[in-house]
Amino acid sequence: MSTLPKVAWIGLGIMGSPMSENLIKAGYSVTGYTLEQDKLDRLAAAGGTAAASIAEAVRDADVVVTMVPASPHVEAIAYGPDGILENARSGALLIDMSSITPQTSVDLAKAAAAKGIRVLDAPVSGGEAGAVEAVLSIMVGGERADFDAAKPLFDALGKTIVLCGPHGSGQTVKAANQLIVAVNIQACAEAVVFLEKSGVDLAAALDVLNGGLAGSTVLTRKKDNFLNRDFKPGFRIDLHHKDMGIVTDAARNVGAALPVGAVVAQLVASLRAQGDGGLDHSALLRSVERLSGGRAA
Secondary structure (H helix, E strand, O other), X not given: OOOOOOXXXXXXXXXXXXXXXXHHHOOXXXXXXXXXXXXXXXXXXXXXXXXXXXXXXXXXXXXXXXXXXXXXHHHHHHOOOOOHHXXXXXXXXXXXXXXXXXXXXXXHHHHHHOOOOEEEEOOXXXXXXXXXXXXXXXXXEOOHHXXXXXXXXXXXXXXXXXXXXXXXXXXXXXXXXXXXXXXXXHHHHHHHHHHHHOOOOHHHHHHHHHOOOOOOXXXXXXXXXXXXXXXXXXXXXXXXXXXXXXXXXXXXXXXXXXXXXXXXXXXXXXXXHHHHOOOEHHHHHHHHHHHOOOOOO
């Protein structure tokens, strides 16, 4: 019998499925719930247990992990008679790894405390590849004791794991992460169009750029997307649009100016409005191509 905590995993999407599978590989007993039957079948094939409801998934869990798209989804699965807070046992640890507003995390922690449930907000960065490879960056908000208890579980999912402060702090740092990533992708996309229109060997140019000060994890991860125009979603424009809304709103609340971020947020919104919301965020290249009279259709 494993002495590891029993885990309930709610949300088995692009990120949640490989992350839950990494916990199974690390020896955790994982019971999962999501709305798509094929994702439940995938979990079962990996050695997990599929549940028919949130209540069934969380009832005997020591740790409940949630990975869903946005604040309304977190609220939908957490609250109400069929939600996590009404069905998880007192003393359980709820780790929300979704990317949501800091205030939603603060409110969730307060509501959970009334039920005797501890909470960490623990959004991640690294995209689908980072989830598959278990090398995610995990930024955490909450109590030190809860973070220390969750650390072995986090170690099975990521490489850079940091407690950033009290409840909501993880989400604030994730918002900053999404700001940096979006601006970086936009800069890379503009460079790609500039290089191509200048007749430069694009693959060679990106290789040498990535070896210098212009190099970045974004360029390393997204270089092939740019070269091959492969925009299969690892992280969808729709989700980055949501995240840019979070960071611009949070920055306004604290009085921080984001002049470049605001422009990129509008470019992300524009790309989404043109029907590209389901594509990977590297598809910002398509927006630059359209503005430059290029080949995006």
